[in-house]
Amino acid sequence: xxxxxxxxxxxxxxxxxxxxxxxxxxxxxxxxxxxxxxxxxxxxxxxxxxxxxxxxxxxxxxxxxxxxxxxxxxxxxxxxxxxxxxxxxxxxxxxxxxxxxxxxxxxxxxxxxxxxxxxxxxxxxxxxxxxxxxxxxxxxxxxxxxxxxxxxxxxxxxxxxxxxxxxxxxxxxxxxxxxxxxxxxxxxxxxxxxxxxxxxxxxxxxxxxxxxxxxxxxxxxxxxxxxxxxxxxxxxxxxxxxxxxxxxxxxxx
Numbered sequence: 177x178x179x180x181x182x183x184x185x186x187x188x189x190x191x192x193x194x195x196x197x198x199x200x201x202x203x204x205x206x207x208x209x210x211x212x213x214x215x216x217x218x219x220x221x222x223x224x225x226x227x228x229x230x231x232x233x234x235x236x237x238x239x240x241x242x243x244x245x246x247x248x249x250x251x252x253x254x255x256x257x258x259x260x261x262x263x264x265x266x267x268x269x270x271x272x273x274x275x276x277x278x279x280x281x282x283x284x285x286x287x288x289x290x291x292x293x294x295x296x297x298x299x300x301x302x303x304x305x306x307x308x309x310x311x312x313x314x315x316x317x318x319x320x321x322x323x324x325x326x327x328x329x330x331x332x333x334x335x336x337x338x339x340x341x342x343x344x345x346x347x348x349x350x351x352x353x354x355x356x357x358x359x360x361x362x363x364x365x366x367x368x369x370x371x372x373x374x375x376x377x378x379x380x381x382x383x384x385x386x387x388x389x390x391x392x393x394x395x396x397x398x399x400x401x402x403x404x405x406x407x408x409x410x411x412x413x414x415x416x417x418x419x420x421x422x423x424x425x426x427x428x429x
Contacts, residue, residue, distance in 0.1 A: 246281050247284040247427055248277055248278065248281040249359060249363065250423065250427075251281060251284075253363065253367070254366050254370055254423060255276070255419075256273070256370075257367075257374065258373055258415070258419060261370075261373055261378075262377065262410060263403050263406060264403075264407075280420065280423065284428075288317050292317050292318065295314070296311070296313040296314035297310070297314070299313075319351055326361045330358075331353070331354070333360075334353045334356050334357040335349075365426065373419070377406050380405055380406050381406075384405070385402075
């Protein structure tokens with residue numbers, strides 16, 4: 177009896193749905209329409225749509241632009257060398273290093289960003305120039321910054337790869353050629369600075385390993401003993417200040 181009381185409402189609901197189904201199927205199916213999706217009526221509307229797509233594409237590539245077209249690459253690579261040379265695995269954390277690198281990048285690039293704002297952004301907001309001209313004007317200070325840090329060998333390699341003739345001046349070099357050449361030069365400079373940072377810590381590791389071998393402590397890892405001394409040395413010489421100062425001066429000097 178109890179099961180009958182439970183099944184009775186279910187059977188009644190199924191019967192009502194079966195009766196209502198033909199009436200629902202008999203009604204015409206309404207397909208929703210999107211009034212905002214329509215073909216462009218004038219060339220100006222099509223141009224605005226293309227400009228919007230171009231802007232969205234630039235915003236998508238913004239992280240790559242920040243990494244490869246600014247001082248961020250050199251700074252974060254040198255910070256990685258410091259952590260590895262000290263023998264620390266996750267100290268400082270990646271979030272701390274990346275955040276510090278971003279703020280240092282903003283400080284180093286501030287003159288370039290100010291020039292872009294004065295020559296491109298503000299005239300565009302005032303309606304004095306169009307979007308295409310604003311992009312061209314904004315790329316010039318950034319390209320000038322990258323060319324100052326780019327080695328001639330790397331720039332020549334990219335010109336050879338792209339099949340472009342030798343430019344008569346910096347303004348003749350395309351932006352797409354400068355970016356990879358600048359990235360290669362930044363990696364070389366960062367690795368050079370990282371090697372110089374590594375040297376004192378390697379000496380500490382060698383001295384510690386030699387002392388432990390002379391004392392017969394074969395089973396103890398030398399890095400376990402040398403790590404406190406490396407951290408102490410880095411703190412005593414105010415290593416973070418020296419490294420940041422060297423990084424900033426490497427761009428402005």
